[in-house]
Amino acid sequence: MPDTPxxxxxxxxxxxxxxxxxxxxxGFEPEIRTGLKEDELVRVIAGVEALVVRSATKVTRxxxxxxxxxxxxxRAGIGVDNxxxxxxxxxxxxxxxxxxxxxxxxxxxxxxxxxxxxxxxPRADRLVRSGKWKAKGLVGTEITGKTLGxxxxxxxxxxxxxxxxxxxxxxxxxxxxxxxxxxxxxxxxELVEKDALFARAxxxxxxxxxxxxxxxxxxxxxxxKVKPGAxxxxxxxxxxxxxxxxxxxxxxxxLAGAAFDVFVQEPPPADHPLLAREDVIVTPxxxxxxxxxxxxxxxxxxxxxxxxxxxxxxENAVNAPTLPAESMAEVAPxxxxxxxxxxxxxxxxxxxxxxxxxxxxxxxARHGVEHLKLAFLVGALxxxxxxxxxxxxxxxxxxxxxxxxxxxREERPDFRGGELTVRATEKSGGKTHHVSGTVFGRxxxxxxxxxxxxDLTPRGVLLxxxxxxxxxxxxxxxxxxxxxxxxxxxxxxxxxxPGTQExxxxxxxxxAEPGPAVLEALRSMPAIVGIELLKL
Numbered sequence: 001m002p003d004t005p006x007x008x009x010x011x012x013x014x015x016x017x018x019x020x021x022x023x024x025x026x027g028f029e030p031e032i033r034t035g036l037k038e039d040e041l042v043r044v045i046a047g048v049e050a051l052v053v054r055s056a057t058k059v060t061r062x063x064x065x066x067x068x069x070x071x072x073x074x075r076a077g078i079g080v081d082n083x084x085x086x087x088x089x090x091x092x093x094x095x096x097x098x099x100x101x102x103x104x105x106x107x108x109x110x111x112x113x114x115x116x117x118x119x120x121x122p123r124a125d126r127l128v129r130s131g132k133w134k135a136k137g138l139v140g141t142e143i144t145g146k147t148l149g150x151x152x153x154x155x156x157x158x159x160x161x162x163x164x165x166x167x168x169x170x171x172x173x174x175x176x177x178x179x180x181x182x183x184x185x186x187x188x189x190e191l192v193e194k195d196a197l198f199a200r201a202x203x204x205x206x207x208x209x210x211x212x213x214x215x216x217x218x219x220x221x222x223x224x225k226v227k228p229g230a231x232x233x234x235x236x237x238x239x240x241x242x243x244x245x246x247x248x249x250x251x252x253x254x255l256a257g258a259a260f261d262v263f264v265q266e267p268p269p270a271d272h273p274l275l276a277r278e279d280v281i282v283t284p285x286x287x288x289x290x291x292x293x294x295x296x297x298x299x300x301x302x303x304x305x306x307x308x309x310x311x312x313x314x315e316n317a318v319n320a321p322t323l324p325a326e327s328m329a330e331v332a333p334x335x336x337x338x339x340x341x342x343x344x345x346x347x348x349x350x351x352x353x354x355x356x357x358x359x360x361x362x363x364x365a366r367h368g369v370e371h372l373k374l375a376f377l378v379g380a381l382x383x384x385x386x387x388x389x390x391x392x393x394x395x396x397x398x399x400x401x402x403x404x405x406x407x408x409r410e411e412r413p414d415f416r417g418g419e420l421t422v423r424a425t426e427k428s429g430g431k432t433h434h435v436s437g438t439v440f441g442r443x444x445x446x447x448x449x450x451x452x453x454x455d456l457t458p459r460g461v462l463l464x465x466x467x468x469x470x471x472x473x474x475x476x477x478x479x480x481x482x483x484x485x486x487x488x489x490x491x492x493x494x495x496x497x498p499g500t501q502e503x504x505x506x507x508x509x510x511x512a513e514p515g516p517a518v519l520e521a522l523r524s525m526p527a528i529v530g531i532e533l534l535k536l
Contacts, residue, residue, distance in 0.1 A: 342379025
């Protein structure tokens with residue numbers, strides 16, 4: 001009998017050599033081809049079963065479509081924003097990361113930037129090197145007794161908080177999913193509301209992932225509340241902090257300084273205005289750049305990919321639960337559907353989720369409910385959680401937030417292939433939303449929202465309107481959007497109930513995200529009762 005060919009493993013970014021030994025001990029011989037552009041990666045990816053990347057390689061939909069045999073993408077690091085998760089899930093490709101390896105290193109960099117800001121260290125270094133030996137203009141501030149505000153108490157934020165306490169700082173923190181009147185997960189750290197965090201902090205450090213709910217989380221409104229003379233440290237993800245708003249706060253004197261390890265565009269353009277300021281420290285995305293972290297993430301991803309290729313166990317998968325590889329292709333579109341349902345409901349809820357009733361029907365149920373339920377939780381928590389969410393930690397994160405998850409089977413489903421129905425109840429007020437979906441071909445579809453039947457593809461920007469059920473309203477909405485060059489790609493309508501004052505609902509899939517002016521104009525229309533903007 002001929003030997004079974006070993007799976008092809010491609011390493012496309014720099015990786016600590018220790019990872020190669022892990023693969024070789026398991027009988028694998030990885031191919032190393034770094035610095036590949038998209039076109040080059042598309043040409044070589046066919047036949048590859050495992051792709052190992054860091055942050056440089058962009059695993060786009062085009063790459064995934066060319067990857068005829070790809071089973072797993074392993075990211076040696078935390079962030080997976082360089083991987084098209086939706087495309088990977090559609091094709092049954094597991095995406096896994098290494099959430100533990102970088103935490104300490106990134107947290108320590110934030111502390112180092114804090115110290116550098118407090119004592120003007122980069123500017124002092126430049127002056128001495130230029131032949132100027134003087135302390136004038138370099139008077140700093142002690143950190144002992146000052147207040148450190150930590151935005152996001154995830155794995156990294158908690159380490160920063162602990163280090164801050166050790167340095168004699170008073171530490172306060174805001175986390176949207178930790179009650180301010182509850183016990184803090186870090187001893188000696190006071191939980192406060194977001195406005196209080198900005199108003200009280202002498203140093204503000206940001207540690208949240210980049211997603212739809214955290215984009216420009218720190219912007220003009222927040223920086224208008226900062227304590228005069230505060231200093232900002234941005235070592236999370238580019239896009240979480242509004243760079244233009246920081247520039248404005250520095251120019252106005254509201255901030256005394258800022259440190260950026262990450263930018264929206266990396267590297268930032270040479271004429272980026274923050275680079276020209278003496279009160280700004282910039283570093284080239286050094287959060288994970290320590291010898292220890294590079295070794296840890298390399299070993300972690302090598303062990304995880306080896307385990308997946310040999311046993312089918314997907315540790316730290318961010319887009320799929322642990323399933324036998326042969327089942328993944330069949331279940332993949334329902335995993336995508338479940339995650340879309342979570343995202344849809346999380347964005348519609350005005351408070352924390354108290355209870356979730358998760359019902360599965362049809363043939364997909366034979367694979368069990370657990371993997372679909374986990375995918376739903378990932379979709380719901382990823383919009384609001386301050387740390388990386390995956391199917392491994394989603395149950396713990398749900399329990400931490402007091403979310404009760406109930407599951408059941410639908411004995412007589414409308415769709416034989418499979419359908420999912422989720423009912424979610426808010427903690428405060430007890431308001432309930434529910435949504436049902438299925439898969440047509442391999443495309444997720446919603447067929448009911450809050451009891452109203454429809455046919456909706458949960459993709460892109462979705463505008464939900466509640467409006468008076470009278471002639472001409474939809475035309476007015478369309479005309480207004482047209483004036484702002486926002487195209488309506490698809491429209492679903494749920495009319496109001498006859499004989500009641502209940503408004504009609506419109507579900508408009510838009511070609512682009514409308515800006516604040518568009519949303520304000522919509523709200524001001526006499527026939528509009530309310531609007532919601534969702535990004536799916």
